[in-house]
Amino acid sequence: MSLNNLNNHHLSDEQKEAINEALAKLEQALESLNINLTPEDRNRYGRVNEQNKLFIHKTRDYALSQPTLKSPDVDWAEFEKDFQSRNFLETVISRLNNLSHRCNNSKIFHDFDNYQDSLADYAFTQFRASSKMVGFEEKYKEQKQFFRRPRKGNTPSEAKQDENNDHRDEK
Incomplete structure (x- = not known):
């Protein structure tokens, strides 16, 4: 039994x-905070680490x-x-x-549910296409493009594992 409708x-x-x-x-309330830092700016100003936060707190104290x-x-x-603003923003x-x-x-x-249902639909489409049902052959060809063919030297189970891994990475 497959897992679906999680x-x-x-x-x-x-x-x-x-x-x-x-x-x-x-978004409207935060419009005034629309500051775009370049990667160089981010490196220059950086982030205050925990040790430096303690230093700031001690200075304020x-x-x-x-x-x-x-x-x-x-x-x-x-x-x-600045102290109050950064605390609020944090x-x-x-x-x-x-x-x-x-x-x-x-x-x-939701992605997992959709993917499992799509696999079930693909299996149904394969079945109907093999029986030459009208429309299913074209649908099968369209869906089939999302599954890689086995590489040379791969066993069918390795190819199936490759397919599963490829589609999980897309989520």
Whole structure:
């Protein structure tokens, strides 16, 4: 028995519309953050690693608890705005990543279900094409192009394994 219909939860049209509206509002709200960094910029400015985050936190702690020790060369109001903004954005990114992960997991099951059903339809088409049913020979030829022929030296089971691996990679 093949595994199929792993994900029977489908979003309603109303849910899809609500999601699209929420995404549009989010995109609009984030429009001011439309900063395009080049690969060189990303290398130059990089990402702050955990050790450097601790350093930033310690610097902020000193600035708040012992203001007399703050450097006069730092715009501390801007420092605090940057600190609050990056904390907020980190939370937003975490939540978006969580949503993206959930959507990807659901999509994987839908992809798998579609692929299994397509294989079942292909087997049915092969059967009907072999009995010369009208239309099935053309459909079989069209579908057959997605399956590689065995390489020289491959056994039929190795060729079937190659086919399965090729189609799994496409998801």
